[in-house]
Amino acid sequence: MTIQxxxxxxxxxxxxxxxxxxxxxxxxxxxPRKKVESFIEEHREWISKARKMTDERQEQRAKFYNxxxxxxxxxxxxxxxxxxxxxxxxxERYSQVMGVKPSKIYYKPTISRWGQCxxxxxxxxxxxxxxxxxxxxxEHIVVHELCHLIEPSHNARFHSLMDQYxxxxxxxxxxxxxxxx
Numbered sequence: 001m002t003i004q005x006x007x008x009x010x011x012x013x014x015x016x017x018x019x020x021x022x023x024x025x026x027x028x029x030x031x032p033r034k035k036v037e038s039f040i041e042e043h044r045e046w047i048s049k050a051r052k053m054t055d056e057r058q059e060q061r062a063k064f065y066n067x068x069x070x071x072x073x074x075x076x077x078x079x080x081x082x083x084x085x086x087x088x089x090x091x092e093r094y095s096q097v098m099g100v101k102p103s104k105i106y107y108k109p110t111i112s113r114w115g116q117c118x119x120x121x122x123x124x125x126x127x128x129x130x131x132x133x134x135x136x137x138x139e140h141i142v143v144h145e146l147c148h149l150i151e152p153s154h155n156a157r158f159h160s161l162m163d164q165y166x167x168x169x170x171x172x173x174x175x176x177x178x179x180x181x
Contacts, residue, residue: 005036013039017050019058061111064179067132070109079128083107086135087126090142098165100149114176115141117148124149133176140172 002022007029013036015025027036040047069075088105095101104123110116114133116125124145130138143166151158162169 003040015043017047017054019054021051021054023047064132065111065129068129070128079131080107083126083128083131086131086138087142090139091146094143094146094165098146098150100146102146102149115145117145119148119152122149133179136168137172137176140166140169140176143169
């Protein structure tokens with residue numbers, strides 16, 4: 001376990017556990033090192049519990065993503081075929097309803113995002129891992145990305161568009177997030 005101490009303009013000591021299990025401590029500029037060491041020592045039990053939870057969460061994420069093997073060219077090609085058959089009819093249907101059309105649709109094995117829209121290029125990328133989601137959650141992601149062709153940010157107008165074109169979007173987002181808990 002690595003403990004990283006960073007002095008910054010803050011009014012109090014704080015710490016967090018990052019994905020790899022390291023501890024990041026934010027310290028007000030000028031606070032004596034003894035106080036920092038004391039703070040860390042007082043929170044050893046919390047650090048231990050938080051690291052354990054982080055490890056469990058990372059294991060659960062790995063278990064989820066490992067359900068879709070993408071190690072060989074054959075596996076990638078099969079997944080891509082399934083993905084296109086699932087996503088492209090949804091894109092076509094909602095594009096007509098919404099009056100938008102992406103210039104390009106592509107797919108990547110990303111684990112940080114289910115989908116991504118490049119507003120300027122008018123292109124949309126979907127993660128291979130949407131194949132692990134229920135179809136109605138995939139539909140939510142498709143509508144979400146198509147809405148970004150109309151409104152690039154997550155503002156009130158964007159949410160209004162989501163309400164209009166996929167009224168169950170909040171429920172779908174909740175279900176999608178649950179997959180990784």
